[in-house]
Amino acid sequence: MPAEFVHLHLHTEYSMVDSTVRIPLLMRRCVKKQMPAIALTDQNNLFGLVKFYRKAIAAGVKPIIGLDLRIANDDDPDHPFTLILLVQNNAGYRNLCELVTRSYIEGQVRGEPMARREWLNTASCAGLIALSGGVAGDIGRAIVNGNDKAASQALDHWLGIFGDRF
Secondary structure (H helix, E strand, O other), rough: OOOOOOOOOOOOOOOOOOOOOHHHHHHHHHHOOOOOEEEEOOOOOOOOHHHHHHHHHHOOOOEEEEEEEEOOOOOOOOOEEEEEEEEOOHHHHHHHHHHHHHHHHHOEOOOOOOOHHHHHHOOOOOEEEEEEEEHHOOHHHHHHHOOHHHHHHHHHHHHHHHHHHH
8 A cells, every 4th residue: 555645735726826736637646646635725815625625525535725825024025924724624714714815805915915923813723734834934934044043933933823733
């Protein structure tokens, strides 16, 4: 039996300029590779959600709903931070929808929807699992820049919100 592997950070054609992955082909590849589940984490949008969910269920692949959330960076507006959010339950789905909607309505930075760090708290992130965003996240950027103190502070911040879901 092949080792089970699950992508938890995957963009599709709905992440404009970033990916050309089409959902039907993605599901065929998941079945061929015997992947039990896959996460959809398009950038700042849930546009492909319904298509993704339906195709995954039809293919026998567990759909994991998520989002590659851009967080405004006040120190460097041209380089927002990334936080990957995955839905854990119904409350998480509702919270994710509220965050992305708020980003489009209130968080536009140069025409791109962005979340504000202060919007992310224990209540607005209930039911969500967070991934650091790697080098595009605030922790990763601090580490790359040799700023261990900032990395530690960012880690503490996210652990305070997500606990063991970070």
